[in-house]
Amino acid sequence: MGASQPGGPSLPQERRLVTAIPGPKSVELMERRNKAVARGVSTTLPVFVTRSGGGVVEDVDGNSLIDFGSGIAVTSVGNSAEAVVRRATEQLQRFTHTCFMVTPYDSYVAVAEQLNELTPGDHEKRTALFNSGAEAVENAVKIARAYTKRTAVVVFDHGYHGRTNLTMALTAKNMPYKESFGPFAPEVYRVPVAYPFRWLTGAENCADEAAAAAIDAVTKQIGAHNVAAVVIEPILGEGGFIEPAKGFLPKIVEFCRENGIVFVADEIQTGFCRTGEWFACDDEGIVPDLITTAKGIAGGLPLAAVTGRAEIMDAAHAGGLGGTYGGNPVACAAALGAIETMRAHDLNGAAQRIGEVMKGRLNTIAEKNPAIGEVRGRGAMIAIELVKPGTKEPAADYAGAIAKACHAEGLLVLTAGTYGNVLRFLPPLVMPEHLLVEGLDILEKAIAQVTA
Structure with missing residues (x-):
């Protein structure tokens, strides 16, 4: 963890104030x-x-x-970072865009292969690439609905999932994310999360009681058979870096498995070595059905992904997923450079x-x-x-x-x-x-x- 590592070592690694902030x-x-x-x-x-x-x-x-x-x-x-700049520059010199849905290129495939390998679980997987975290979450919901033929989506207190209409509905915090921007997408339901510091009966009871409360709410208020997906951040980011009490997430996953619900891990902020593991789900051995990634994926270039079980990912009809810029070749090259850096260092x-x-x-x-x-x-x-x-x-x-x-x-x-x-x-x-x-x-x- 020093200046010899990638990430701009030619820039002096020192704090220096020559004016007031801002200057x-x-x-x-x-x-x-x-x-x-x-x-x-x-x-x-x-x-x-x-x-x-x-x-x-x-x-x-x-x-x-x-x-x-x-x-x-x-x-x-x-x-x-050296590998990000090198790979992105090489790609810029070849071409900047063709639209993968029109004429594809190998870097998109290579990123998908890397994500299929790195994300939790050894089952057969597929990946689709997008531009932003919110876009990835929205597409994960689309895919889950296509697979289950259900409509309801369950999210959690303190969760944040984006700024599009659907992801605003999924997000818990009103100000500044939702205020004055409604109405929001329907069929979104919010349940308690295991927030140890603020659990009323104490942290030691948090995992069991929060899981029971969440499952009870889903069962009684929605009907588990109506739920397409449960979407949660393994560590809740914008909500305050809340790490759910140990045991809570495995209980939610078990409930999803028992009821044919797609479990979606939103690893947009937690993914790619941020928590000391490739993904935060790895901490409790959780294997999500779908995982959304963005942020750290490409060293600063806009890229996002949904990766998951092949049979779920392939439920969407041909042409149902995509977007003009999704999986842009320069961003894909940068992602390969970022993953190279994470592995090498x-x-x-x-x-x-x-x-x-x-x-x-x-x-x-x-x-x-x-x-x-x-x-x-x-x-x-x-x-x-x-x-x-x-x-x-x-x-x-x-x-x-x-x-x-x-x-x-x-x-x-x-x-x-x-x-x-x-x-x-x-x-x-x-x-x-x-x-x-x-x-x-x-x-x-x-x-x-x-x-x-």
Whole structure:
């Protein structure tokens, strides 16, 4: 996990502040952006990037910031990773597009083969490629409905699945994702998830009680025989990096198997070494019927996929799946480069090491600060939930203020959570350890300053 690994090692791996954050050039560009870009497109940190790689982001004012966001888990292999750039450049020089549905090309097939091999389970699989995570989830629902000839879809509290009409319906959080954008797609039903920190009877009862409550709701309110698919993130991302209590997911999978329901694992944020395993499902040995992937799949280029059991994937009629840009050849080349990088540099091991360093340090901070209700996550997908000291009341004001303080000191962090009170950390898996430690130093000072 150092500068010798791919992901922009030629860029100095150091934090460097030469102006205030944002600097004058970024402020000027932000004024142009506000006049040209729709208000609904928000900005977390208004610095304009010129270069990025390894564990840093460099802006137009010459500042170099430590990156604890990875473009929301997209640049896990680093920005401009050598194999990604090499393969994508070679493809750009050959052709940029033909539409795979018109005249196909081998890189789409190669990506499908890799996904069929890497995703959980040794059954026969098929893959279809798309552009975004939301598009993958929407197509997974289409495929499940075609296979089961049923219509209902079950999702979970705190889940996030995208911004299209159907995936907004699947998403739990109203603001900012759903507010004023309805009506939403029908036949979507929400049930409880095993959220240990907030389970009313305690974490030790969470898995069994949450699974029983979810199954009871499906059975009584929908009818299991009407359910096409159950869709869940193995670790809930935007909801606050909630890791369902151990045993909950296997119980849901068992219920799906017993009732002919397609179990869909949304691994868009958790996939491709992010949790220290190829996929978060691997932790409990879960084998989904369908798995959706995107984000970390292609080193920053837009690509997404649905991979699953051959008989389910092949249920859709010819021409029923696809899209003009789905599986773009340049994005496919980048994906092959990203997977090459993950294999060659053991990024699962790198993610595990990041998790050890981060959780060790954050747990030490939490022991001294009652505003940290919980430290959680796996691998390089770590979060802290902030509360009013002595309670479990969400402290969104703390989260926002800590993020702002970190940004001012040159550390990019992201907030999350249904209640807006979670700080989530998604460093590139190629981040040098000295930057990880320096970022944690900045974070510790910000937490102390805000919660004093």
